[in-house]
Amino acid sequence: xxxxxxxxxxxxxxxxxxxxxxxxxxxxxxxxxxxxxxxxxxxxxxxxxxxxxxxxxxxxxxxxxxxxxxxxxxxxxxxxxxxxxxxxxxxxxxxxxxxxxxxxxxxxxxxxxxxxxxxxxxxxxxxxxxxxxxxxxxxxxxxxxxxxxxxxxxxxxxxxxxxxxxxxxxxxxxxxxxxxxxxxxxxxxxxxxxxxxxxxxxxxxxxxxxxxxxxxxxxxxxxxxxxxxxxxxxxxxxxxxxxxxxxxxxxxxxxxxxxxxxxxxxxxxxxxxxxxxxxxxxxxxxxxxxxxxxxxxxxxxxxxxxxxxxxxxxxxxxxxxxxxxxxxxxxxxxxxxxxxxxxxxxxxxxxxxxxxxxxxxxxxxxxxxxxxxxxxxxxxxxxxxxxxxxxxxxxxxxxxxxxxxxxxxxxxxxxxxxxxxxxxxxxxxxxxxxxxx
Ligand SMILES: Nc1nc2c(c(=O)[nH]1)N[C@H]1C(S)=C(S)[C@@H](COP(=O)(O)O)O[C@H]1N2
Ligand SMILES: [Mo]
Numbered sequence: 345x346x347x348x349x350x351x352x353x354x355x356x357x358x359x360x361x362x363x364x365x366x367x368x369x370x371x372x373x374x375x376x377x378x379x380x381x382x383x384x385x386x387x388x389x390x391x392x393x394x395x396x397x398x399x400x401x402x403x404x405x406x407x408x409x410x411x412x413x414x415x416x417x418x419x420x421x422x423x424x425x426x427x428x429x430x431x432x433x434x435x436x437x438x439x440x441x442x443x444x445x446x447x448x449x450x451x452x453x454x455x456x457x458x459x460x461x462x463x464x465x466x467x468x469x470x471x472x473x474x475x476x477x478x479x480x481x482x483x484x485x486x487x488x489x490x491x492x493x494x495x496x497x498x499x500x501x502x503x504x505x506x507x508x509x510x511x512x513x514x515x516x517x518x519x520x521x522x523x524x525x526x527x528x529x530x531x532x533x534x535x536x537x538x539x540x541x542x543x544x545x546x547x548x549x550x551x552x553x554x555x556x557x558x559x560x561x562x563x564x565x566x567x568x569x570x571x572x573x574x575x576x577x578x579x580x581x582x583x584x585x586x587x588x589x590x591x592x593x594x595x596x597x598x599x600x601x602x603x604x605x606x607x608x609x610x611x612x613x614x615x616x617x618x619x620x621x622x623x624x625x626x627x628x629x630x631x632x633x634x635x636x637x638x639x640x641x642x643x644x645x646x647x648x649x650x651x652x653x654x655x656x657x658x659x660x661x662x663x664x665x666x667x668x669x670x671x672x673x674x675x676x677x678x679x680x681x682x683x684x685x686x687x688x689x690x691x692x693x694x695x696x697x698x699x700x701x702x703x704x705x706x707x708x709x710x711x712x713x714x715x716x717x718x719x720x721x722x723x724x725x726x727x728x729x730x731x732x733x734x735x736x737x738x739x740x741x742x743x744x745x746x747x748x749x750x751x752x753x754x755x756x757x758x759x760x761x762x763x764x765x766x767x768x769x770x771x772x773x774x775x776x777x778x779x780x781x
Pocket of ligand 2: 509
């Protein structure tokens with residue numbers, strides 16, 4: 345161990361005690377709960393830190409790290425995935441910085457990677473890859489990718505895929521696991537067949553209630569009897585016409601790091617339902633109980649709990665559709681822009697099983713909102729493009745916040761939503777920092 349004091353990042357500091365961090369970093373006195381707005385020396389310190397005066401300081405809530413300081417990236421790269429942030433390298437977990445999510449279809453090299461185990465052996469002939477369907481079916485099947493291509497209707501759809509833990513880094517107290525910030529999400533163009541057709545060929549028994557998915561990736565311990573992860577979905581989701589077995593992505597063979605030769609795609613649900621390197625679908629007569637289905641995994645407290653609460657497993661329920669969310673993909677955070685011309689802001693919004701109905705942007709910390717243009721999705725489950733021209737009233741430091749609302753009228757929260765023990769489903773508004781000059 346070195347004698348040096350550990351360098352503390354601003355996130356660590358804010359995670360521990362946001363109001364105290366405000367005081368430590370900017371000299372903001374934590375008075376009257378959350379209404380300790382920044383004035384005097386504290387305001388001057390924060391302005392120095394963000395590099396400009398802060399016109400809307402009166403709306404900037406206490407205990408909020410300015411986005412100018414909160415978002416950092418590293419340059420460590422994995423072949424074929426250059427530009428992604430390495431959150432973990434054993435197992436490999438790669439996050440996409442927001443600006444690399446700007447395209448309507450996320451390029452393969454920019455599509456995030458989330459692994460729970462080790463990588464499986466690569467194969468020479470993807471068409472020869474096979475998997476089995478067994479359990480509560482009339483005719484257990486073994487099918488190759490070549491069989492899928494030949495015997496079932498081939499379809500191509502766009503769909504967003506988001507890790508259930510995307511945004512985990514925002515929770516306080518922090519949750520164990522990859523500290524995903526914003527980019528454990530992407531919108532791919534997927535080619536394959538409907539899982540429903542394959543299940544119909546196997547013939548579901550009336551006793552079928554859930555799927556259980558298995559992949560070829562070894563457990564971190566290398567114990568061959570332990571799956572790295574094995575999740576599943578209720579039969580209704582498995583039979584949804586957008587739930588697929590996928591061998592192609594963006595017009596290419598499904599890349600190895602994203603589950604090639606063959607994966608499940610259960611759009612709109614936590615990414616963990618979309619098993620990579622698929623070897624088996626076990627049709628179950630009960631809720632699947634593989635690793636990742638039980639205990640606290642991919643579950644949320646049934647009722648809201650105070651941050652830090654120890655929640656008994658009996659109070660946890662399985663996550664299904666992901667909540668409404670958006671990401672600002674242009675401009676990048678911490679850029680200088682012109683104060684005299686409107687700034688074109690854009691990004692994408694999505695809402696799990698739902699559609700996005702409206703997106704709003706704010707330049708005054710949510711005090712007022714401007715409606716953005718919102719495109720229809722390319723198809724159900726594709727993310728939706730939003731754009732807005734914002735005009736700054738003055739020069740100085742501003743934040744641009746984006747907030748999407750789904751077709752049931754449910755909005756993204758402006759700040760971190762319900763704390764939960766494993767840090768899932770943080771769909772708070774994305775905000776970026778700009779200095780207008
Ligand atoms: N076999 C296997 N499938 C898996 C995983 C895994 O670790 N092993 N991770 C899951 C999780 S948690 C997510 S979020 C998605 C991520 O898909 P991607 O790596 O293609 O982005 O894959 C899912 N499928
Ligand atoms: Mo995930």
